[in-house]
Amino acid sequence: MILNKPLISVVVPHLNQPDALDACLASLDAQSLARDLFEVLVVDNGSRALPVDTISRHPATRRLEEARPGPGPARNTGVAVAQGEILAFIDADCRADANWLRNIQARLDSSKPGVALGGDVRIWRSDARTHSAIEAYESVFAYRFKLYIEKHGYSGTGNLALFRRDFERVGPFAGIEIAEDMDWGARARAAGLRFVYAPEMVVFHPARGSLSELYAKWDRQIMHYRRMAEGAPAWRVRWIVRALVVLASPVAGAVTVLTSDRIEGFTTRCKAIAVMGAVRLHRAATMLSLLRGDRAMAWNR
Template sequence: MSLLSVIIPHLNQAAELEACLSSLDAQHLDHALYEIIVIDNGSTVPPSAIVARHPGARLLYESRPGPGPARNAGIQDAKGEVLAFIDADCRAHADWLRSALQALPSPPNGTILGGDVRIWHDDGSRVTAIEAYEVVFAYRFKLYIEQHGFSGTGNLVVRRSDFAKIGPFADINVAEDVDWGQRACRAGFKFRYVPEMIVFHPPRRTLHELCVKWDRQIQHALNKAREKPGWQIRWIARALAVLASPTLDFMKVFSSNRIHGATARIKAILVLVAIRTHRARKMLSLMGESQTIVWNRDTSV
């Protein structure tokens, strides 16, 4: 069976990294079959003590900002024939790696795997409005893979030989998972959704955190849009479509089997309207600006 290298970029998320590494320690897979590589990207306090508590994990450093360069550094040091990517603030289901290795032999060569990302909810606590929204609308990897041709790097598995043919992740100025997925598709690779590959992501705690996440994604999209002539008209139309989109997505809230109860659904709708309004306003406000992307310098996002 192939040796698997788990690649984790990290920046100022010490508690989350501890939970992530603990979930990897608990995998239903022989530890001899996988290694764990954490790449710190300039944390205020390097996570050396955290990594040292987890046998089989090692720590690298990458000075160039962004999760893409950090992942690239991890890949260069990796020994595995298979690369598995997870984010430092995620927790892996105990069968995550075993499911990935079981799924790899069945697709033809040139297939890249992406899995299910679910919102982590502590048992017994009330569902917040942000949780209710994110359960329905965040991390829709099945949609990304089957309709948009890419998988988020928070739950991605690829053969090392295939990664080498596609090339490294881009820097912080673009959405590196989308960019890499597009390059993979142009090179003839296919993405496959594997629902058994489950990773959990904590919900954002406040509306501000959710807005900051979208602000970063909007800047990525704007950088890409400016590459084509006449982008302003398309960008304004896109912003107006975002503003009107909640009317089309109400039914997604009411029909989703990931959320339960009328109160939780109403909370999700309120956040949906607030976020789409913020996104549209932000898109229009940025048209005359050029901003630098900053990755997780605020430890809350």
């Protein structure tokens, strides 16, 4: 490590979420890792108002700006000026567990070269005694990083850490037009990196506030999937079949809810099943509607 430079650079893309960013930065201020071992870089991606006051409450935090839309370009801007030999990525609406950075350091120190870590993302609840319906649903189905890593071979970028030298082997994140985590993951595997799930590397994400917010999240994801599918042989037929599979999936989804260790209680599980059914119906309808054409997208709205 170069003298007087941080060991870890934390990169936080931000767009129009000053209150969530404040909570995120407070969780980074409270890390058990010594403060001189990490830096925090917030990259604003075109907010209606720059989060100057928010960042001023966290004086060890740097503010950068990136005009190109999308969390991928914002992360790339942070990486470009980061000084740490380890890069850690977290989203502005997440809160890091107090040992997040300490666990990243320990796991990478004991790992072989060429490892990218993806951690556990849990749903943040202000009232730990109860779940709203959406909190119950997202506790089971949202941010399934273990599944992404072990079955699909990539990690979400909201809880990702690796050595800078390994990031540079892969190259920058893509823009908003595609799913940058899946795209970067594919390029990382092609470059020889190996994704490892690190359950001790915990961040918390609040549940969406309404069904409409859940639908908007899936609309963005489905658009990415459509762009990835388009152009393949018989892609429209494959797309229709996939939509019908989603439509029929609540039966299997109910089994997942009933056996999940992420929630407890019959009422809570019923809430999760009800939201899951509504979301799956919306996903199938959206997929079929996209056979008629593309849509504009924003990464955070």
